[in-house]
Amino acid sequence: MAPPSLDVVGIGNAMVDVLSRADDAFLQSQLLVKGTTALIDAARAESLYAQMGPGIEMSGGSVANTIAGIASLGGGGGYIGKVRDDALGAVFAHDLHALGVRYETAALQDGPATARCLILVTPDAQRTMNTYLGACVELGLEDVDPALVAAAQVTYLEGYLFDPPRAKEAFRRAAEIAHAAGRKVSLSLSDPFCVERHRADFRALVHHHIDILFANEIEICSLYGTRDFDEAMRAVRGECDIAVLTRSAKGSIVVTPHDTVTVAAQSVPAVVDTTGAGDLYASGFLYGLTHGRDLAACGRLGSLCAAEVIGHFGARPERPLRELAAKSGLV
């Protein structure tokens, strides 16, 4: 078996974000739950968009954001995800290629448009997301390139992949390929509602197939059906090699079978938009892990990357993360 030529390959729902500012009254009028992600159909996407304020479009997708962050840190990333051959699909592909990410998934020639996520950012900097899956529902087994997966030290998957039915198979196949090649498999739980939709699947998956788990406080509590974070932390210990639990301003906790590492959040002059915070934390953590850093250093890199992305609008880094990490002495 050749040594891995990439650090992380990600598989996720490929989408373009449309970010707009909104107030709490607007969320209420649209029956949206702040801080979560809702799945919406094309008609709802159109009606919500018509009522939203002016937007900014930029590439998104949880795992794609993470891979973009890894590339921005100087790491080697690959990505698998489905777009349509339309204008937004071209934007999505361009933005990964411009960072040097290996992304070769065939674009749909017809059928649903490239997925988009309508993101409402409230004055408290929280984001509320509304995803129209579009072309993502066509991601399937045939899109998982075994050579690409086997080439990466870590295969990183998002829980959101369990929403489009065929993607779940792609997810499972990628995990098998990675493990067969002696690589690690990592999962992000994505969203509390997503955990609710797939709780049993996710629990079994974490127990049997996941080496590195990312979850925020609400997601890990939801996974183990508790409101008590300490209880959730006890429940996850030993279920996988590394469970990384993020807690916003309270920092993060890395749980291994025999250790608990606490990492402080990096302070930010002004939190502008939390979109992408978890995704970019994962960028830093996985970059560290695939470059032989200890868990505390991985967490600090995660905090650094998350701090960059919440300091501005949008879920992709604005500044080269490698420079920021170098300034902080972390690379």
Added chain:
Amino acid sequence: MAPPSLDVVGIGNAMVDVLSRADDAFLQSQLLVKGTTALIDAARAESLYAQMGPGIEMSGGSVANTIAGIASLGGGGGYIGKVRDDALGAVFAHDLHALGVRYETAALQDGPATARCLILVTPDAQRTMNTYLGACVELGLEDVDPALVAAAQVTYLEGYLFDPPRAKEAFRRAAEIAHAAGRKVSLSLSDPFCVERHRADFRALVHHHIDILFANEIEICSLYGTRDFDEAMRAVRGECDIAVLTRSAKGSIVVTPHDTVTVAAQSVPAVVDTTGAGDLYASGFLYGLTHGRDLAACGRLGSLCAAEVIGHFGARPERPLRELAAKSGLV
């Protein structure tokens, strides 16, 4: 004649911006002149885009940015400009409608795609623009709705309209309609290269048909073929009712036949991206003018709006300008 129901109607090249960070070496390698706008064809747009970094897409277009700013100040705005019925065209229309701007120009059903402007922002916060005109070349006389033009106190036109050949006719017709209805006509010179391309036309236009002129230092010097700003200022005096000359950090000067009003620039903690600075200055100035403010107050409103837009990435205001203006006691 009914009293005007709108403050400003703008006519311009409707486009979506693609903003990306770049360094000076990249500009040099692409033979681009910093701070200016180049016209590019579809093939060049594709090749430049392929070489650019990751981008942010948002509605742009010089006059459209100005009208968006006027709407954000609480003013009544209308817009005429041509997009294709494609994804970026829908984004452009959405973003104006979301601000309450009257925008009803029929989208092209076939032919060239919605225009885009590839904008490279260098570390000094300067922007260098590359415009693919796309659907804008189809804007023509038939798109100028006489009732919309007559409904506005001011018709605001961009020099860039002289690039697509048919738009020039639309420009002239709109000016005629506005004057016949007893309204004012305003022009922005847009860009020094644009002035070079159309110098004779622009001089005649300013002399005969323009009431309110906007130009930056380089543009006004180019218009009168001098390197000396004071000479340009002397040359423009009396050519139109009001000439508004912007000078970046040096502020702006308002020249009328018998007066000269000097306006300070508003200081900004950090200049992030100068894209839209002139456009948003015009928003503030024209809002003031159509609301009965004196020239000094108009200039201060212009400085306020320009300061907002250079403090972040992109050419459209991020914060409601009305709130900012209210805080500063300007509305």
